[in-house]
Amino acid sequence: MLLNCDLGESFGAWKMGLDEQVMPHIDLANVACGFHAGDPDVLAHTLSLVKQHQVTLGAHPSYPDKQGFGRRSMQMSEQSLTNTLHYQIAALEGMANVQQLSVSYVKPHGALYNDMMNNPQLLKWVLQAVARYSRSLKVMILATAEQDKHRELAHKIGIDLMFEAFADRLYTDEGLLTPRSQPNSVHNKQALLQQVSQFHDDNSVTTNTGKRLPLVADTLCVHGDNEASIMLIQDIKQLLNT
Template sequence: MPSSGTILLNCDMGESFGVWTLGQDEAVMPFIDQANLACGFHAGDPLSIQCSVALAVEHGVRIGAHPAYPDLVGFGRRHLSCSPAEVQALVLYQIGALDAFCRAAGTEVAYVKPHGALYNDLVSDDALLKAVLEACAAYRSGLPLMVLAQIDNRRERKLAEALGVPLLFEAFADRAYQADGHLLSRRLPGAVHHDSQRILSQALAIARGQSFPDCHGNRLHLKADSLCVHGDNPEALEVLRRLRLALDGRPA
């Protein structure tokens, strides 16, 4: 968990597959605190997972499982009609797969952050959120789940407390938000920011507990433990470099 007043930086990583390379993992890893590593269902293969774990260990970065729906072709961004029992099992399966590589490297999975459509479905589906919480609780007592920071997270807190699962609340530097704190759908124009200065400004506002513009230009305020910059965003490296300097109190 972050210390009081300190926000962590996280990035979705380990998303290469076979001969296809995605992201800038080696360049990005030195600037982050948490690496959300693909577990093979939306991206990643055994060798890439092993290499990603080694890279995170080399830089002292905490490793999070990034489980997804079984949707390799759609990169895990398509909703699948999985039952809660299926979701509980597929999340548990993916945590275990990643943790095998972590244990072989002398570390362990530090938290769980669902990916893509599964992450989004947890915002409104109590049964699926409970299933993912149950997977965390079943795998290891005290294993945290990372969820979307919203205007009101009482629902998530209530379900998590019932199962004894700690929560990490996450905000996004490079995504557009709706007025309620939900992410603007990737199907809509402007859902992902590509201007590095805009991404940096939103990131610093969130990190400093300040408001920032939602997709309609109104002010939005979110309280977050961790801040995500997507590794497949071309601006990620420059933004993370400048953001790390700013958070460390050095000129960006």
């Protein structure tokens, strides 16, 4: 199972994440495209790290919500959302081309990601928008109980999916992430590693009601916010390689 991480989310003098430390331990870099975080200098530096460590590059676009870090839902028309996604992907791709890199996939950020996983119409719009981009890109979405349905939708649109699981989050019976506002929605280290082990060994997760839910994921989302999280990534990687 490949490890992916959201990166390039600093802005100006404000620093978010330990990108230099996390990059050697991951396989996929979801790089902010400027609408929730990032700026030209941050983007160029992040891409240099991607190139140095030979990590697969993905676009991490969001609603146009830099003030809210892309965590606020927005009502957008299909055309406006499509243009917003194309603008961000193209910005990342243009900067990547300067360093002889190319974008391989798209993982929406924050509220856009959560909204599309809860709204089939919005998910369809996002997939169609990426399918209409100038070249073929995969889309990373949450692995849920409706994986087969999502795979069928993507096939009809003509796009490939990458299914993602979260090591640190408590799942619902539907395979969605328990809202952070609810108790025990974020696992401690022991529960996190146990969930990673279950993903790895059994292709399943234990939900908030104790139900075993089969989930097949291509990639696991990890975080590089602090020193403890970097050490945790190393533990996860060791666990996955055993």
